[in-house]
Amino acid sequence: MRFNHKMNYTLLLIVVFGGFSIFGISENIKGPxxxxxxxxxxxxxxxLGLLLAINSFSFLIACTFTSWLIDKIGTKVTSILTFLLMAVSGLFIYLSSNFLSLAGGYFLLYLGNGMLEIGLAIIAARIFTRNTGTMLNLSHFFYGLGSTVAPILAAQMMGWEISSTILGWRGMYMIMLSLSLLPxxxxxxxxxxxxETEETNERTSIKKLAKDPIAWLIVFSLSMAVTAELGIAAWLVNYLVKVSEWNLADASGMLSIFFFTFMLARLLLGPVTDRFGYTKSIITFSFFAGIISMIPIFAGDRFAILFAIAGFGIGPIYPTMMALLAKKYANGTDTAITFTVTLIGVATVLSNLLIGYIIEFVTSLSLRPTYVASNQLGMQAGYLFLALTAILCGTTCLEIHRRLKQQNNIL
Incomplete structure (x- = not known):
């Protein structure tokens, strides 16, 4: 029995770590x-902003039913459906020929991603009951690992020639998303x-969370962090190509460096968050990421490496906030995760739309002599917004820390 328990725990670790790796790959091959x-x-x-907003909306839909689905058919069956759906989405993206069909393929992909996010979060919260910050950061390290490999591999694969035909972005998506079958x-x-789900739903309800100011502050703070994280993944390559006039391979390489620092931070800083405190850690990480991301916008291309170094700040925020949720709402972690991630989905729908339209609005207002120069200014404005969301995350977490201190419950 001891051997079986250890073997099962090992298999669950493979599911969590492998699932987060696939999650990182599926989300971040879009940059190149x-x-x-x-x-x-x-x-x-x-x-593009609308496409990314559709992704977030699909993700949001998945967040609203995944916990219920796990209750009804079990974690195992839900996980199987999730990975199958992600693989099928790759086929739909491969067959896409216009914006509508591409959006449909992406909708299926992010439906799978949303189910995967909730499912992995619930599994991880159930099995990592000790050293929660360390283990959740380690789990999300594998998301960073997948994210680091994804842009470079995607950029290379798009140039592959198979039977005298360039693979392109469609073939790349189909092959990369077929990896979802491995877990x-x-x-x-x-x-x-x-x-655990039945027990926690009796103790902590959505109604109770909706009346808790700290729960809403966590939602806003984490929404800002996720906007910064996903925004950089989606827009950094475009920024470097259009503003700094880099080629696609170099720009994709910089995105991979960002995810390398992102991944490294999750690997190394998990134990720090357990000792230093979750809220103080998030405040420090957020302000570092926001300030570092702003410098190249104003100081120029020679500081572009700072875009990548910002990953050290952004990387640990999400898993550290998940650890805070697990400790703050120990009697209802599944419910708290569902509440938080669902509302983050709403926020990212709006923020993804906003980034795209900030770029277009500033471009249209620019008095620069050419459209290319005007679009460069628009891209800078959009990226500045991303940096500000990281700072807003830290500012909000200052208020969370203050309220927890009043309750003598600093986390």
């Missing part, structure tokens, strides 16, 4: 692909923890 998509399908920056092996062999 977006410029080619935009050119081939004649998409405006507003269209099905440990999922099928594992026994997943049961019974």
């Amino acid at each position: 692909a977006l410029p080619n998509m935009q050119l081939e399908l004649n998409l405006s920056d507003g269209n 099905l092996v440990p999922v099928t062999l594992s026994r997943f923890p049961k019974g």
Whole structure:
């Protein structure tokens, strides 16, 4: 029995770590692909913002039903459906020929991503009951690992020639998302923890969370952090290509460096958050990321490496906030995760739309002599907004820390 328990725990670790790796890959192969998509399908920056908003909306829908689905059919079956859906979405993206069909493929992908996010968060919260900050940061390290590999590999794969045909972004998506089938092996062999969801729903309800100011502050703070994280993943390559006039390979390389620092921070700083405190850690990380991201916008291309170094600040925020949630709402972690991640989905729908339209609005107002120069200014404005969201995350967390201190419950 001891061997079986250890073996099952090992399989669950493979599911969590492997799942987060696939999550990182599926979310961050879009950076190198977006410029080619935009050119081939004649998409405006507003269209790209709308596409990313559709992604967030799909993610949001998944967040609203995944916890319920886990209750009804179990974690194992839900996980199997999730990975199958992500693989099928790659086929739909491969077959896309216009904005509508591309948006449909992305909708399916982010439906899978949303289910994966909630499912992995619930599994991790159930099995990592000790050293929570360290283990959640380690889990999200694998998201960073997948994210680091994704842009470089995606950029290279798009140039592959198969039977005298360039693979392109469509073929790249189909091949990369087929990797979602690999975790099905440990999922099928594992026994997943049961019974906690019913217990926690009795103790902590959505109604109670909706009346808790700290719960709403956590939602806003984490929404700002996620906006910064996903915004950099989506827009950094475009920024470097259009503003700094880099080639696609170099720009994709910088995005991979960002995810390398992002990943390294999650690997190394988890134990620091457990000792230093979750709120104080998030405040420090957020202000560092925001300030570092602003410098190249104003100081120029020679400081572009700071875009990547910002990953040290952004990387640990999400798992550290998840650890804070697990400790603050120990009697209802599943419910708190569902409440928080669902509302983050609402916020990221709005923020993704906003980034695209900030770029278009500033471009249209610019008095620069050419459209290219005007668009460069628009891209700078959009990226400045991303840096400000990281600072807003830290500012909000200052208030969370103050309120927890009043309750003698500093986390």
